[in-house]
Structure formats: C-alpha cells, structure tokens
Amino acid sequence: DAGVIQSPRHEVTEMGQEVTLRCKPISGHDYLFWYRQTMMRGLELLIYFNNNVPIDDSGMPEDRFSAKMPNASFSTLKIQPSEPRDSAVYFCASSLRSRTTDTQYFGPGTRLTVL
Amino acid sequence: AQSVTQPDIHITVSEGASLELRCNYSYGATPYLFWYVQSPGQGLQLLLKYFSGDTLVQGIKGFEAEFKRSQSSFNLRKPSVHWSDAAEYFCAVGVGTASKLTFGTGTRLQVTL
Numbered sequence: 001d002a003g004v005i006q007s008p009r010h011e012v013t014e015m016g017q018e019v020t021l022r023c024k025p026i027s028g029h030d031y032l033f034w035y036r037q038t039m040m041r042g043l044e045l046l047i048y049f050n051n052n053v054p055i056d057d058s059g060m061p062e063d064r065f066s067a068k069m070p071n072a073s074f075s076t077l078k079i080q081p082s083e084p085r086d087s088a089v090y091f092c093a094s095s096l097r098s099r100t101t102d103t104q105y106f107g108p109g110t111r112l113t114v115l
Numbered sequence: 116a117q118s119v120t121q122p123d124i125h126i127t128v129s130e131g132a133s134l135e136l137r138c139n140y141s142y143g144a145t146p147y148l149f150w151y152v153q154s155p156g157q158g159l160q161l162l163l164k165y166f167s168g169d170t171l172v173q174g175i176k177g178f179e180a181e182f183k184r185s186q187s188s189f190n191l192r193k194p195s196v197h198w199s200d201a202a203e204y205f206c207a208v209g210v211g212t213a214s215k216l217t218f219g220t221g222t223r224l225q226v227t228l
C-alpha cells in the first residue's frame with residue numbers, strides 16, 4: 001500500500017491567492033482527517049470525514065477554509081483567499097474504524113508558505 | 116474536553132542510554148492513547164497505541180509505553196537509544212466514535228554520540 005498521498009509537498013503562494021491541497025487516503029479507509037501543524041499551536045484537527053461526509057469541522061479556522069471529499073479516494077482542502085498566517089504544514093490522515101483498532105495513518109504533509 | 120500534556124519540550128540523551136518521555140492526559144473515561152514520531156520534514160508515524168487490556172504496550176523500533184490509570188499517564192520508554200531515534204515525539208489521546216485525536220505539544224529528542 002502506498003500510504004496516504006498528499007500533493008503538493010510544498011506550496012509557495014502570495015497573499016490573496018487561492019490554495020488547494022490534495023489528499024488520497026489509504027484504500028478502504030472510511031475516515032479522513034485534515035490537520036494543521038504550526039510552531040505556535042502545534043497539531044490541530046481541522047475537519048474530518050466519515051464515508052465522504054463531513055462530520056466535524058469545528059476546527060476550521062474561518063470561512064476562508066473549506067474541505068471536500070467527492071469520493072472515497074480523494075479530498076481537498078482549499079484556502080481562499082490565503083493569508084500569511086495560514087503558513088503551516090497541513091497533514092492528511094486516514095483510518096479504518098473497527099472494534100479493536102482505530103489508528104490514523106498520516107501523509108507526508110504539505111508545507112504551505114503564504115508571502 | 117480531553118487534553119494531553121508533554122512536560123518536556125526538549126530532551127537530550129546519549130546514544131545507548133535509556134529514555135523515558137512523559138505524557139499525561141485528562142479525560143473522564145479510559146481513552147485511546149497513542150505515541151507518534153515525526154522525523155524532520157516527514158509525516159507522523161505510529162509507534163504504539165493503547166486501547167484496552169495489558170497496560171504495557173510494545174511498539175515498533177524497540178519502544179514501549181505503560182498506561183497508568185491512577186496517574187493519568189502514558190509514558191514512552193526505550194532501554195537503549197540509537198542516534199536514528201532523534202526526532203519529535205507526540206503523545207495523543209483519542210476519544211469518540213472516530214478516535215478524534217488531541218495531540219500534545221511534542222518532545223524533541225536529541226541523541227548525542
């Protein structure tokens with residue numbers, strides 16, 4: 001299995017531009033999570049999906065952030081318009097819910113820099 | 116709401132020495148507990164997890180952790196550290212139907228030769 005795949009690995013953009021981050025979860029997993037990691041706030045859960053349906057988006061910082069999961073193998077996190085304070089590493093993770101295990105597997109992350 | 120405390124921001128140990136990284140959690144019931152490791156520029160890799168049963172959990176790379184309910188702790192240990200263990204270590208607690216994870220702030224481990 002290739003694991004969780006994220007693209008791009010690095011993104012540099014200017015303030016005000018739209019940014020789209022992409023994630024392909026592990027095949028067969030039914031949960032998908034988006035996290036943000038910064039020095040100041042550590043790892044924060046932004047949103048998660050179950051069977052492609054958003055379950056909890058309480059961690060999304062503001063309306064400039066949106067996430068979609070059109071099918072079981074693809075999700076996007078979009079920032080529009082982007083701001084310098086959005087600079088962070090964004091991780092996608094997926095998991096398979098079962099009675100005995102509930103482990104999240106993380107992708108390599110996308111390092112976003114907003115100038 | 117649940118929370119996780121990793122009191123040590125940075126730890127330095129010599130190669131071959133033993134290691135213990137501390138983790139304390141706050142949650143009203145028995146949580147799911149995890150330790151992840153993050154190497155520079157990489158994603159998080161699961162080291163081990165506790166769901167139920169034996170309170171001493173074995174993980175990958177020679178790591179183990181012990182769940183102590185009375186102390187609300189889940190400390191990570193390794194008897195002999197290798198230089199390749201230098202990384203950042205995160206403790207996390209999972210609750211709810213999707214094991215929604217709350218992470219600690221991490222402990223950066225430096226290994227001296």
